[in-house]
Amino acid sequence: MKEIDGSGFVVFENVKKIYRTGEVEIEALHDVNFQIGQGEFCVIVGASGAGKTTILNILGGMDTLSEGKVLLDGKEISAFGKRQLTAYRRYEVGFVFQFYNLVQNLTALENVELAAQICREPLDAAGEVLEAVGLGERKQNFPAQLSGGEQQRVAIARALAKNPKLLLCDEPTGALDYRTGKAVLGLLQNTCRETGKTVVVITHNSALCAMADRVITVKSGTVVDMRTNENPRNVEDIEW
Numbered sequence: 001m002k003e004i005d006g007s008g009f010v011v012f013e014n015v016k017k018i019y020r021t022g023e024v025e026i027e028a029l030h031d032v033n034f035q036i037g038q039g040e041f042c043v044i045v046g047a048s049g050a051g052k053t054t055i056l057n058i059l060g061g062m063d064t065l066s067e068g069k070v071l072l073d074g075k076e077i078s079a080f081g082k083r084q085l086t087a088y089r090r091y092e093v094g095f096v097f098q099f100y101n102l103v104q105n106l107t108a109l110e111n112v113e114l115a116a117q118i119c120r121e122p123l124d125a126a127g128e129v130l131e132a133v134g135l136g137e138r139k140q141n142f143p144a145q146l147s148g149g150e151q152q153r154v155a156i157a158r159a160l161a162k163n164p165k166l167l168l169c170d171e172p173t174g175a176l177d178y179r180t181g182k183a184v185l186g187l188l189q190n191t192c193r194e195t196g197k198t199v200v201v202i203t204h205n206s207a208l209c210a211m212a213d214r215v216i217t218v219k220s221g222t223v224v225d226m227r228t229n230e231n232p233r234n235v236e237d238i239e240w
């Protein structure tokens with residue numbers, strides 16, 4: 001396993017997360033240590049219940065930790081208060097979820113514009129971001145008029161339009177068929193390569209490790225392995 005020297009773009013240091021429901025305590029994470037470099041395509045892999053979403057939610061400022069430290073670009077997110085976390089989620093992080101989470105009564109273009117409007121330095125034209133994800137012809141369509149893969153492209157465009165420091169994707173292909181899922185992963189990989197954005201993708205599919213610059217393996221609430229790929233493969237060249 002690689003050494004953690006605290007100089008990464010993303011750093012998790014001895015992170016512990018306990019969920020309390022009444023008298024019951026569930027330790028979702030313990031002794032979680034890893035780092036991710038700026039501009040890397042990182043895959044977090046592990047079985048159901050391993051703690052992947054908990055890690056992503058803490059990194060995205062959607063949940064807080066019980067112990068330890070999380071840093072992004074030298075700033076300690078885990079020390080942020082509520083208002084700072086709101087600003088952090090709004091300005092610094094783009095999210096892509098398994099079930100797209102688009103606003104149903106807004107068009108593709110309006111969904112992307114909505115995200116761009118609340119940002120400090122959004123990408124200029126929502127329409128151009130949609131073109132970049134291959135949906136130039138579908139801007140005026142509502143989510144219900146688009147396929148699952150197209151809706152996920154809108155969700156990716158929406159996240160990118162915020163011009164975030166970090167793109168966090170939780171099982172982004174979980175609801176898609178094999179071919180469509182591959183295309184969406186290709187889009188994420190190209191986005192990472194072409195824009196230099198740091199992209200984190202959660203999956204339970206270990207075949208995807210081959211496409212990552214960095215692979216973090218989570219098991220029973222902790223990181224059991226972290227490795228880098230010198231020659232990550234194009235997702236089109238991976239079969240599973």
Ligand SMILES: Nc1ncnc2c1ncn2[C@@H]1O[C@H](COP(=O)(O)OP(=O)(O)OP(=O)(O)O)[C@@H](O)[C@H]1O
Nearest residue numbers: 019026028046047048049050051052053054055204
């Ligand atoms: N809000 C919560 N309250 C109580 N326990 C929780 C909560 N969220 C997650 N957990 C527990 O924490 C552990 C880790 O859950 P997490 O959602 O991070 O797993 P995961 O790796 O994302 O799994 P999956 O692949 O199924 O999405 C599980 O045991 C889960 O039941």
Ligand SMILES: [Mg+2]
Nearest residue numbers: 052053054170
């Ligand atoms: Mg999960």
